[in-house]
Amino acid sequence: MAERSTAAVDVADNSGDKPLTAKADQSTADGVAQNRERDTKSEEAQGSGGAENPEKASPPELHSGHKLARRYRLEECVTRLDGFSSWRAVDEKLRRAVGVHLLPADHARARSVLAAARSSALLGDPRFVQVLDAVEENDLVYVVHEWLPDATELTALLASGPLEVHDAYQMVTQVSQAMAAAHREGLSHLRLTPGAVLRTSSGQWRIRGLAVNAALRGIESDAPQRTDTEAIGALLYAALTQRWPYEEDAYGLSGLPKDVGLIAPDQVRAGVHRGLSELAMRALANDGATASRQEPPCTTPEELVKAISEMPRIRPPEPAFTAPPEYQRTSYQQGAYARQTPHPGVTQPVPTPPPPLQSRTGKALKWAVSALLIAALGLGSWQLADALMDRSKSSGDTNQTHTTDGNDKGTDKTKPTKPLAVQGAKEYVAKGNAQHPGDVGKTYDGDSSTYWRTASFLDGPELAPYKPGVGIVYDLGSAKQVSAAAIGLHYVGDHTTVELYATDSLTPSSLGSMKKIGTTTTTGTNASVKVTKPVKSRYVLVWLTALPRAAGDQYSDAGFKQAITDVKFTG
Numbered sequence: 078m079a080e081r082s083t084a085a086v087d088v089a090d091n092s093g094d095k096p097l098t099a100k101a102d103q104s105t106a107d108g109v110a111q112n113r114e115r116d117t118k119s120e121e122a123q124g125s126g127g128a129e130n131p132e133k134a135s136p137p138e139l140h141s142g143h144k145l146a147r148r149y150r151l152e153e154c155v156t157r158l159d160g161f162s163s164w165r166a167v168d169e170k171l172r173r174a175v176g177v178h179l180l181p182a183d184h185a186r187a188r189s190v191l192a193a194a195r196s197s198a199l200l201g202d203p204r205f206v207q208v209l210d211a212v213e214e215n216d217l218v219y220v221v222h223e224w225l226p227d228a229t230e231l232t233a234l235l236a237s238g239p240l241e242v243h244d245a246y247q248m249v250t251q252v253s254q255a256m257a258a259a260h261r262e263g264l265s266h267l268r269l270t271p272g273a274v275l276r277t278s279s280g281q282w283r284i285r286g287l288a289v290n291a292a293l294r295g296i297e298s299d300a301p302q303r304t305d306t307e308a309i310g311a312l313l314y315a316a317l318t319q320r321w322p323y324e325e326d327a328y329g330l331s332g333l334p335k336d337v338g339l340i341a342p343d344q345v346r347a348g349v350h351r352g353l354s355e356l357a358m359r360a361l362a363n364d365g366a367t368a369s370r371q372e373p374p375c376t377t378p379e380e381l382v383k384a385i386s387e388m389p390r391i392r393p394p395e396p397a398f399t400a401p402p403e404y405q406r407t408s409y410q411q412g413a414y415a416r417q418t419p420h421p422g423v424t425q426p427v428p429t430p431p432p433p434l435q436s437r438t439g440k441a442l443k444w445a446v447s448a449l450l451i452a453a454l455g456l457g458s459w460q461l462a463d464a465l466m467d468r469s470k471s472s473g474d475t476n477q478t479h480t481t482d483g484n485d486k487g488t489d490k491t492k493p494t495k496p497l498a499v500q501g502a503k504e505y506v507a508k509g510n511a512q513h514p515g516d517v518g519k520t521y522d523g524d525s526s527t528y529w530r531t532a533s534f535l536d537g538p539e540l541a542p543y544k545p546g547v548g549i550v551y552d553l554g555s556a557k558q559v560s561a562a563a564i565g566l567h568y569v570g571d572h573t574t575v576e577l578y579a580t581d582s583l584t585p586s587s588l589g590s591m592k593k594i595g596t597t598t599t600t601g602t603n604a605s606v607k608v609t610k611p612v613k614s615r616y617v618l619v620w621l622t623a624l625p626r627a628a629g630d631q632y633s634d635a636g637f638k639q640a641i642t643d644v645k646f647t648g
Contacts, residue, residue, distance in 0.1 A: 139151060139154075139162070139164075139179065141153065141154075144169075145166075145177065145212075145214070145217070145219055146212065146214065148168060148169055148170050149166045149167070149168055149169075149175060149177060149219075149221060150166055150167045150169055151164045151166050151177065152164065152165045152166055152167055153165045155176075159293075159294065160180055160181070160184050160185075160186075161178060161179060161180035161184065161190075161293055162178075162179050162180075163176065163177070163178050163179075164176065164177045164179065165177075165224065166221075168209075168221075173224070174224040174226065175209060175221050175222060175223065175224050176221070176222040176223070176224050177219050177220065177221050177222070178190070178219060178220040178222070178289070178293065179217060179218070179219045180217075180218050180219075180293075181216060181217065181218070182213055182216045182217060182218050183216070184218070185295075186292060186293065186294075186295050187213070187218045189292045189295070190218060190220065190289065190292045190293055191211050191213060191218055191220075192292070193288035193289045193291070193292035194208045194211035194220040194288070194289050194292075195208075195211050196263075196264060196288055197264060197287045197288045197289055198211065200258075200259060200262055200264060200287070202255065202258055202259070203283075203535065203634070204251065204254070204255035204258075204281075204282070204283055204284060204634060205255060205259070205283065205284050205285070205287050206222055206223045206225065206275070206283055206284065206285035206286070206287075207222070207223045208220060208221070208222060208289065209221045209222060209223060220289060222285070225275055225277065225283070227277055227278040228275035228276060228277045228278075228283065229275065229276050230271065230272050230274070230275055231248070231271040231272070231274040231275070231276070231312065231315075231316070232271040232272050232328050232329055234276065235271065235315060235316065235319055235328075235329070235330060236329055238319055239316060239317055239318055239319045239346065240316040240317070241394065242350045242353065242391055243391050243392065243393045243394060244276075244316070245313060245316040245317055245350075245353055246350075246353060246391040247280070247282065247629065248274070248276070248282050248312070248313070248316055249309060249312070249313045249316070249353070249356065249381075249385065250382075250385050250631055251281070251282040251629060251634065252269075252274060252282055252284060252309055252312065253309055253378050253381045253382045253385060254378075254382055255282075255284055256269070256284070256305050256306075256309065256378040257377075257378040257379045257381075257382050259287060260301070260302055260305070260377070260378055260379070261379075264287060264288050265288065265291075265298070265301035265302070265304070265305055266284065266286065266287050266288065266290065266291065266305050266308070267290070267291035267296050267297070267298055267301060267304055267305065268286055268290035268291050268294070268296060269284070269305055269308035269309065269312065270308070270312075270328060271312060271315060271328045271330075272328065273285050273286045273290065274312060279626075279628070279635050280628050280629065280635060281628075281629055281634060281635040282629075302376065302377040302378065303362065303376050303377070305378060306360050306375055306376060306377055306378055306380070306381055307360060307361055307362050309360055309378065309381060310322075310356075310357050310358075310359070310360025310361035310375075311323075311361060313353060313356065313357040313360065314342055314357045314361065315328075315330055317342040317346070317349050317350070317353055317354065317357065318342045318345045318346045318349065319346070320332070320333060320345055320346075321333070322339060322357075322361055333345075339358070339361060341354050341355075341357075341358055342354040342357055342358075350391070352388050352389070352391075353391075355372065356375075356381075356384060356385065356388070359372055359373070359374050359375045359381075359384060360374070360375045360381055362374065362376075372384075385631070386631065390631060494560055494561070494647040494648065495647065495648060496645060496646070496647055497553050497557055497559065497646040497647060497648045498553070498554065499521040499551050499552065499553065499644065499646070500552045500553060500554040501551075501552040501583070502517045502518065502520065502521065502549050502550065502551045502552065503517060503549065503550050503552075503583050503584065504517050504529075504547075504548075504549050504550075505548055505549065505550045505584075505585065505618055505620075506547075507544070507545045507546065507587070507588055508544050508545055509543075509544055510532075512529070512530070512531045512532055512547050513529055513530055513531075516528070516529040516530065517529050517549050519642075520549060520641045520642065520643060520644045521551070521643070521644055521645075523643075525565060525642045525643055526642075527642070528567050528640040528641055528642040529549065529640060529641050530567070530632060530633070530638065530639070530640035530641075531547050531621065531624060531638050531639050531640065532633065532638065533627075533629075533633040533634050533635065533636030533637070533638040534624065534636050534637045534638065535636055535637075536637065537623065537624050537625075537626060537636070537637025538571065538572055538573075538574075538623040538624055538625060538626070538637055539574075539622065539623050540621075540622055540623065540624065540637075541622070545588060545622070546576070546588075546620045546621055546622040547620075547621050548618055548619050548620035548621055549618070549619050549641070549644075550580060550582075550583050550584070550585065550616055550617070550618045551616065551617050551618075551619065551644065551646070552583055552615065552616055553614075553615050553616070553617065553646065554615070555615055556613045556614060556615045557613065557614070557615070557648050558611055558612070558613050558648040559577075559579070559594070559608055559611065559612060559613070559614060559617060559646055559647075559648050560607070560608050560611050560647055560648050561595075561605065561606065561607045561608060561646070561647045562577055562595070562605075562606045562608075562617070562619065562644065562645065562646050562647075563603065563604075563605050563606075563643075563644075563645045563647075564603070564604040564605075564606070564619060564641060564643070564644050565602065565603060565641065565642035565643035565644070566599070566601070566602045566603065566604060566639060566640065566641060566642065567602065567639065567640035567641070567642055568602075568624075568625055568627040568638065568639050568640060569600060569601055569602055569625065570600060570625025570626055570627060571600050571625055571626075572598050572599065572600050572623055572625055573598065573599050573600070573604060573621065573623060573624060573625055573639055574596065574597070574598045574621065574622045574623035575596065575597055575598075575599075575604045575606055575619065575620070575621060576593060576595070576596045576606075576619075576620040576621075576622060577593070577594050577595040577596070577606050577608065577617060577618070577619065577620070578591035578592060578593050578594065578617070578618040578620060579591065579592045579594050579612050579614035579616070579617060579618075580592075580614070580616045580617070580618055581614075581615075581616065582616060583616055585616075585618070588620075591618060592612070594608045594609060594610070594612050595607055595608045595609055598623070600625070602642075611648075617646065619641070619644055621639055621641075624637040624638055624639040625637065625638075625639065627639075
C-alpha cells in the first residue's frame with residue numbers, strides 16, 4: 078500500500094529508569110522537550126537502570142546542518158543526555174521530516190540500541206511509530222524514526238483535563254491491542270509513559286519508542302509483560318483522573334497523597350466510568366493492590382485485551398445540536414445597497430410606496446392585463462375539458478375490448494417484485510487473505526445489529542490495485558430471476574461502491590468467469606443495486622470495490638473499511 082505518514086521522533090525524556098515512578102520533563106505536542114539541555118550529574122544521581130557507565134562515551138559533537146549518510150540533515154537538537162542525543166531532521170531524499178537518535182559507536186549501549194531498533198523495524202505494525210533506519214557509520218550509531226507533525230502527546234492532552242470516557246476507552250483499547258501484538262513477536266516497551274503515546278488528527282492512537290526507548294537507557298525487566306501492563310494501567314488511570322497513580326509527581330501530573338496507597342479512579346474524581354476504573358485497578362500492581370471488586374488482576378497485555386472485550390462497548394457521545402443563528406436581512410435585501418450608513422440618533426424617513434396608476438395609460442394597461450387573464454383561463458378550461466373527454470372515451474374503448482375478448486391482456490403493467498430468500502453464503506477471496514468468513518451468516522439473519530466486516534486498509538477508498546475487492550457469494554436455493562438487491566452498511570462516508578455478479582457456483586474460480594449485472598455507489602448506510610437487465614441465477618456475488626474511511630473501534634484500527642449488516646434480494 079502507500080508509504081506511511083511522517084511521524085514524530087520518540088524524544089528521550091529523562092523520567093527515571095524505574096518504570097512509571099520518577100519525575101518527567103514536560104514535552105510539547107510534537108515531542109520537543111522544554112528542558113533541552115540536561116545536567117548529566119543529576120541523571121547519574123537518578124540512576125541509569127544498568128551496570129554500564131555512559132560517561133565512558135560522550136555525546137557526539139554535532140550541529141544543525143550536519144548530514145548523515147548524505148541524506149538526513151540535522152535541524153534541531155531535541156534532547157542531549159546520558160551519552161546520546163535526539164534530533165529533528167529532514168530526509169532530503171524523500172523530502173520529509175524525521176527524527177534521529179545519535180550516540181557514539183563505542184557507547185556501552187550502542188549494540189543493544191541497534192538490535193532493538195532493527196527488531197522494532199521488522200514488526201511493521203502501523204500502530205507504532207516506525208523505525209525507518211538503524212545504522213552504524215563513521216564512529217556513530219543513529220536510529221531514524223518517523224515524525225508525526227499532526228499528533229499530540231497524551232501528556233499535552235492531559236494538561237487541559239482528563240479525557241472523555243470514549244477517548245479513554247479508545248486509548249486503552251488501541252494501546253493494549255498494539256502491545257499484545259508486540260509481545261506476541263517477543264518485543265516489549267518498558268518505557269510506556271504519557272510522552273510515548275500519541276493521538277493523531279484522525280483519532281488513532283500510536284506508540285513510539287518500542288524497545289528502543291528502554292535500550293537507550295539500559296532498562297531491562299524480568300517480567301516485561303507485567304511491566305508494560307502496569308504501564309497501560311497507569312496511562313488509563315491518568316486519562317480518567319488527571320493524576321499519576323504513584324506518590325511522586327510525574328509528566329505534569331500530581332501524584333496521589335502520601336501514605337494512602339492506590340485509590341480507585343472513581344474515588345479520586347466524581348463521574349469516572351466504573352468499568353474503566355476497575356480495569357485500571359486490575360492492570361496496576363501497587364503493593365499487591367487488586368481491583369475493588371476482586372476480579373483477577375491483568376498481568377499481560379493479552380489479558381487486558383480480553384478484559385476490555387468483556388466490557389460493554391462505550392459508544393462516542395452524541396453530537397450536540399447547535400441551533401442555527403437567527404436570520405437577519407442584509408442591507409442589500411432591505412433596499413439600502415450602496416447607501417451611506419446613517420448617523421446614530423438620526424431618524425431616517427420611511428420610504429413611501431409608489432402611487433397607483435391613475436393616468437389613462439395606467440387604466441388601459443389594467444384592462445389589457447385583465448383581458449389576457451380571462452382569455453388564458455378560458456383557454457385552459459377548454460383544454461382541460463377536452464383532455465377529460467378523450468380519457469373517458471379511451472377508457473370506454475378499453476373496457477369494451479376486455480369484454481369482447483377475455484384473452485386480451487390490455488395495457489402493460491409492472492409485475493410486482495417478491496423477496497428472494499437466501500439459503501446460504503460464503504465469503505469470496507479473489508486475492509490475498511480472507512476478511513471474516515465466519516460472520517457471513519450475520520448478513521442475512523434478520524438482525525441489523527450484527528454484521529460481516531472487512532479489514533481496515535491504509536489506502537482507499539478504491540481497494541485496487543492492492544485488492545480487486547472483497548465480498549460474499551449468496552445461494553438463493555435455485556435459479557431465480559434477480560431484479561434488485563438492498564445492502565445495509567455499517568459505516569458512512571465517501572464512499573462505498575457495490576457491484577453485483579451472477580455466478581454459477583458458491584466458490585467461483587475468478588471474477589472473469591462471472592457476469593456483472595449491476596453497480597451503485599453511496600455515502601450512506603444503504604446501497605440499492607438495480608439489475609440493469611433481469612437475469613436468472615442461483616448464485617449472486619455482492620462485491621465491494623471501494624470503502625469509506627472510518628475511525629478505529631474495538632475490532633479494527635482507523636482506516637478504509639466497511640461492514641455489511643443486511644442483504645436482501647428481490648426478483
